[in-house]
Amino acid sequence: MADRALRARMIAPRYLDAGECALTVEFGAAIDAGLTARVLALDAALAARPCAGIVETVPTYRSLMVHYDPLILPRAGLVAHLEAALEGPAPAPAEGSLWHLPACYDPAVATDLAHVAAATALSPGQVVAAHAGATYTVVMFGFAPGWAYLAGLPPGLTLPRRASPRDRIPGGSLIVAAGQAIVAGLPMPSGWHILGRTPERLFSPSRSPAFLLAPGDRIRFDPVDAAAFAGLEARAAAGEPVARKAA
């Protein structure tokens, strides 16, 4: 099976112990679409082959952390299961759902739009067109509940973090920095640039499911004006989902 041998050689991650109850499967050290695709493929492969002793998995841009119970599944058994998942047949196309999130880029909520435009030598309209024109993949949630880290930001919107972080940015903020894009789930401190806001709640503990999106899902932002945003915001506040899942 030349094809299988080739894949095994190409996908040769490092197994790094994070204590005796977690193992980091590291595909690389950088943010790279190819690495991220491998991380999400392994995550999907593990989900497709349940294994007693694997507690949960946490994808990031470049690695998959596998939390496990070593009293049920010893490290050697876990590595054997991971090898089988890496070398076995790839699961059915792991393309997640495509979500359309309403996004308001009105200056009232797009606090840093003018600054980003100046820093990237684009007009505010071009910044919005670039941000809203891309299709993103949800790679991971990190930092705080419902903070979705995305892949797919157009390179033209790359700029460093703010010199001083803000104490609190609103939930739903669409933020960018260092070539990455995030939808902020809950209000939190942040040093990233605010380009707009979605009225959708990515995390709502009283709703089932509490989380709207999952790693591997894709996102597009549908621009709405300030009046439409206010209406959607009221509906979202009442617990109604306002994002649209493409069929």
Next chain:
Amino acid sequence: MTGLRLLHAGPACTVQDAGRPGYLRFGVTPAGPMDWIAHQMANILAGNPVEGAAIEIGPGGLALAAEGGPVRIGLSARGFRVRRDGSDLPARVALTLQPGARLEIAPGHAALWAYLSPSGGFDAAPVMGSLATHLRSGIGPFGGGALAPGQVLALRPAAGEAEDWALLDPAPPTAGPIRFIPGPQDDYFSPETLAGFAAADYTVGPRSDRMAYRLIGPALAHARGHDIVSDGIALGAIQVPGDGLPLVLMADRQPTGGYPKLGTVIRADLPRLAQMRPGQPLRFAPATVEEAVRALRAAIPSAAALRARGRPLRSVRGLGPAARPV
């Protein structure tokens, strides 16, 4: 309906079950107890499942009273001073609290965290499948926050009354270094830095909480910078930020992070670290995964062994202070 009325609650008292698994991939920390061994002991003393919910009593202590009827509890509070209506009790007891009696768990000679488990458990709706409390995101039962005086925690009905008994264990807690498994980013440090870490004296810093214990001692030099592309953070990760001062990430840690982690404290030793007060000195020693798993297996409290070591509380009464069990 019976309940526990809180008469006093120091900072950082929360309700914690064994943790909220399954949501790390959505950015939600499992939370859970700082000292999982003492947490399991309180549950065993209460006759509850070991992963059940208990009050985690923080460094400021707690006082409470039963309401609406007698309440059976298990208490694991080594290092704290425990009194019922002013009379000293052993730190680890199973007892029935009659309405009107005041149980006080006050800071004592050692430790930071104690656990009180009501038999039958709390009458609270699980939040995302769990009764653990994550303070920073406000996720958890009873409002998701720290417990406050005046609050009444509703309880589920418990099985019938039983005799009060106590654990009399004169053995002091294990001493020795806090063991850690190197990685996942031990290669961001030189072999000399890693060896120096294991040979150095650290103390627990004052700015420590359920999220992280900051260590005071020699700063650790990064060999390859202090920025990594964020990856997963395990319970007990020893993270080294830009200033080189390591911190150990505890129950309320963030799920992912962008600083190198030189090692991870093994599960068996995490409770010992968690119970260290600010200023207390400590050392670290490297361990293998095999050693850590052996130590973990040995650290899990055995309900049968605990019951075999139990003594009726009546027989403990009247002991002088010198003989008072710790």
